[in-house]
Amino acid sequence: MGEVHNALFSIGPLEVTRPVVTMWVIIAVLGLVSFLATRRLKDVPGPLQNVAEFAVDKLRGLFGDDLHREELNRYLPVLGTYFLFILFSNYSGLLPGAGKLFDVPTASLSVTAGLGVSSLLICLYAGFRKKGAWGFVKSFLAPLPLFILMLPLNLIEQIVRPVSLAMRLYGNIFGEETAMEQMGHVLPVGLPVIMQVLSLLFGAIQAIVFTKLLAAYLGEATEDHEE
Numbered sequence: 001m002g003e004v005h006n007a008l009f010s011i012g013p014l015e016v017t018r019p020v021v022t023m024w025v026i027i028a029v030l031g032l033v034s035f036l037a038t039r040r041l042k043d044v045p046g047p048l049q050n051v052a053e054f055a056v057d058k059l060r061g062l063f064g065d066d067l068h069r070e071e072l073n074r075y076l077p078v079l080g081t082y083f084l085f086i087l088f089s090n091y092s093g094l095l096p097g098a099g100k101l102f103d104v105p106t107a108s109l110s111v112t113a114g115l116g117v118s119s120l121l122i123c124l125y126a127g128f129r130k131k132g133a134w135g136f137v138k139s140f141l142a143p144l145p146l147f148i149l150m151l152p153l154n155l156i157e158q159i160v161r162p163v164s165l166a167m168r169l170y171g172n173i174f175g176e177e178t179a180m181e182q183m184g185h186v187l188p189v190g191l192p193v194i195m196q197v198l199s200l201l202f203g204a205i206q207a208i209v210f211t212k213l214l215a216a217y218l219g220e221a222t223e224d225h226e227e
Contacts, residue, residue, distance in 0.1 A: 019108035066215035071222045083211040090203030107174040116166030127221035
C-alpha cells in the first residue's frame with residue numbers, strides 16, 4: 001500500500017484518483033441517507049428518522065462542551081458532516097476490496113489535507129462572522145501590548161492547526177491500513193478478524209479526535225473578547 005495513486009481519469013487539468021472516487025461515493029451515500037431520513041419528518045418517527053435523531057442527539061452531546069448553545073446550533077451540521085464523513089471513510093477500509101478495488105479516503109494525504117484546509121476556512125469564517133472585521137483582526141493581535149510578538153505566533157498557530165489535523169488523521173489511518181495489510185500476509189487466519197474489530201474502535205476515535213479539535217477551534221474563534 002502506498003500513498004501514490006494512479007489517476008483513473010481527468011477532469012480538465014485535475015486528476016481523479018481512487019481515494020477521490022471513494023470519497024464521492026461516501027458523500028453520495030451519506031447525502032442520500034440524510035435526504036431520506038429528513039424529507040418527511042413525523043411526530044412518531046420511523047426507523048430511519050429515529051436513527052437520524054439519535055445521531056443528532058449524540059453529536060450535540062459530544063460537542064456541547066466546546067461551543068455555546070447558539071454557536072452549537074449553527075455549526076452542528078458542519079461538525080456532524082465532518083464526523084460522519086471521516087467515520088465512514090475510516091470504516092470503508094473494512095469492506096471487501098479495500099486497497100484493491102478502492103482506496104480508503106482518509107488514508108490519502110490529499111483528502112485529509114483538504115479536510116484540514118476546509119476546517120481552517122470554517123474557523124476563519126466563524127471568527128469573522130462572530131466578531132466582525134475589527135474584532136477578527138484584534139483576535140490576532142491579542143494581547144495588544146505584545147501584538148508585535150503575538151501576531152506572528154497567532155498566524156503560525158492558524159497554519160499549524162490544519163496541518164496537524166491533516167497529518168494526524170492521515171498518519172493514523174494510513175498506518176492502520178498498512179499494519180492490517182502486513183499482518184494479513186503474515187497470519188491470514190484469526191488475526192485479521194481481531195484487527196478489524198479493533199479498527200471499528202480506532203476509526204471512531206479518529207473521527208472523534210478530529211471533530212472535537214475542530215469544535216474546540218470553532219469555540220475559540222467564536223468566543224467573545226470579554227470571555
